[in-house]
Amino acid sequence: MNPAELGALVEKRALLLDGGMGSLLIAAGLEPGRDPVWWNLEHPERVEAAHRGYVEAGSDIVHTNTFGANSVKLRSAGLGGRCREVNTRAVEIARRASGGMALVAGDIGPSGLTLPPVGGASVDELHDAFVEQTEALAEAGADLLSIETMFDLREALAALAAARASGLAVLASLTFESRKRGFFTIMGDALVPSLAALADAGAAAVGCNCSVASPVMRAMVEEACASVRAPVVAQPNAGQPRVTAQGVVYDASVEEFARDAAAMVAAGARLVGGCCGTDPSFIRAARAALDAAAG
Amino acid sequence: MSQKTELLEGLGRAVLEGDDEAAASGARAALSAGLVPLEAIEQGLVPGIRKAGELWEEGEYFLPELVSSAQAMKAAMAVLQPLLTSAGGGREIGRVVIGTVHGDIHDIGKTLVGTLLAANGFAVSDEGADVSVERFVARAKELNADLVCASALLTTTMAQQRALVAALKQEGLRARVMVGGAPASQEWAREIGADGFADNAVAAVAVARSLVGR
Numbered sequence: 001m002n003p004a005e006l007g008a009l010v011e012k013r014a015l016l017l018d019g020g021m022g023s024l025l026i027a028a029g030l031e032p033g034r035d036p037v038w039w040n041l042e043h044p045e046r047v048e049a050a051h052r053g054y055v056e057a058g059s060d061i062v063h064t065n066t067f068g069a070n071s072v073k074l075r076s077a078g079l080g081g082r083c084r085e086v087n088t089r090a091v092e093i094a095r096r097a098s099g100g101m102a103l104v105a106g107d108i109g110p111s112g113l114t115l116p117p118v119g120g121a122s123v124d125e126l127h128d129a130f131v132e133q134t135e136a137l138a139e140a141g142a143d144l145l146s147i148e149t150m151f152d153l154r155e156a157l158a159a160l161a162a163a164r165a166s167g168l169a170v171l172a173s174l175t176f177e178s179r180k181r182g183f184f185t186i187m188g189d190a191l192v193p194s195l196a197a198l199a200d201a202g203a204a205a206v207g208c209n210c211s212v213a214s215p216v217m218r219a220m221v222e223e224a225c226a227s228v229r230a231p232v233v234a235q236p237n238a239g240q241p242r243v244t245a246q247g248v249v250y251d252a253s254v255e256e257f258a259r260d261a262a263a264m265v266a267a268g269a270r271l272v273g274g275c276c277g278t279d280p281s282f283i284r285a286a287r288a289a290l291d292a293a294a295g
Numbered sequence: 296m297s298q299k300t301e302l303l304e305g306l307g308r309a310v311l312e313g314d315d316e317a318a319a320s321g322a323r324a325a326l327s328a329g330l331v332p333l334e335a336i337e338q339g340l341v342p343g344i345r346k347a348g349e350l351w352e353e354g355e356y357f358l359p360e361l362v363s364s365a366q367a368m369k370a371a372m373a374v375l376q377p378l379l380t381s382a383g384g385g386r387e388i389g390r391v392v393i394g395t396v397h398g399d400i401h402d403i404g405k406t407l408v409g410t411l412l413a414a415n416g417f418a419v420s421d422e423g424a425d426v427s428v429e430r431f432v433a434r435a436k437e438l439n440a441d442l443v444c445a446s447a448l449l450t451t452t453m454a455q456q457r458a459l460v461a462a463l464k465q466e467g468l469r470a471r472v473m474v475g476g477a478p479a480s481q482e483w484a485r486e487i488g489a490d491g492f493a494d495n496a497v498a499a500v501a502v503a504r505s506l507v508g509r
Contacts, residue, residue, distance in 0.1 A: 117363045182354075188360070
């Protein structure tokens, strides 16, 4: 699916993405500290079951289990040299789970390297980290690519350049926090100028994910939709993780999340979904809220 | 303005602006003008790094500016530190072992806390990421640490913080424990018996100072 085709699709109706993957895999037995990408090779059926939960909940697009599957991250996960294999398997798994009911977005997360002054990597190194991954995702038949949770605009642009070479539509999301003077990445990239830069660089949709729960992300979406011309994508967390006697819980309710998902679409977002802590119950409720709003 | 005031303000400005060359040359200029190292640190560098922390809290500064300020502070300290003890102003305010817990490779926040602690006069041993409980304990013992700081960015790895507190107690070490990272909280610190918690690097310095009684 090229950028124009995705543009036409989201012009017709807002699309629902999926929710968190890591927490579902942990619930299915992924050991602490083990990178979820391993399961594309070791337990494909469990990854497929997680995807299927989202397809059945009503996701229009599911993300492959490849957040940490760029060549740099894979090396530190002990999967060096297996970038193509991991990404290919992941697309096949998501494709099987979707059963033609959902599009498959090849998921791309941060490289794990940082640029000066925080780290010592170069923009070229960041770009190279994404080349093999984006090629493998595209060749394996991903319908589109989705860059997520970037905290440095420069890295997001490097990933976008690598992803655009595939010709596929690319969603590009940064993760912003709410600071005294507005919404910024930890590196200090401001919301609207960053999204405009990603749109100018050819992203089919631009937006934000992770870091904040749905009420704050609603405010981000309102600001983005007021000034950015590209379609806006938003994937909030299920609140903040808290530790209780019962274990880790996220403090947002499914109802609040679903209400905010519909509100973000009303504000102009064209793709909404969930990030950390969300599961199929959040997506099912959002599906109902979006369908009700669309009449 | 006296020459001394000018030199001290220049040091603070170099740190605030993250200019490590100006910080190092300012430190050398201060020494040749006859300032004692301790004065240059406490009245020049420290106000600069504090101001950088304030600007971060105000949303004016972000991670790159904070890191640059900490690096400038380090550059000046490299000039001043060797002369501290000889000038009788030895001022290492505590020994710290810091790391990201086993199974977790997120280290930006941890590195920043370590850098800011070092910039504020702590002797910091940064053990990196994916640090086992055994390694934390061994290093704390070896260095006779005042503080052990453990970061966890994942809800799945924060249990390591609990294991660390237990292991240090078991060994009977005197080091106090600070925990941090996205899923950590004051409530979590209390529950696992940690001595301190901070939700950002600037606050971590204040907590560390209070834990070592400075």
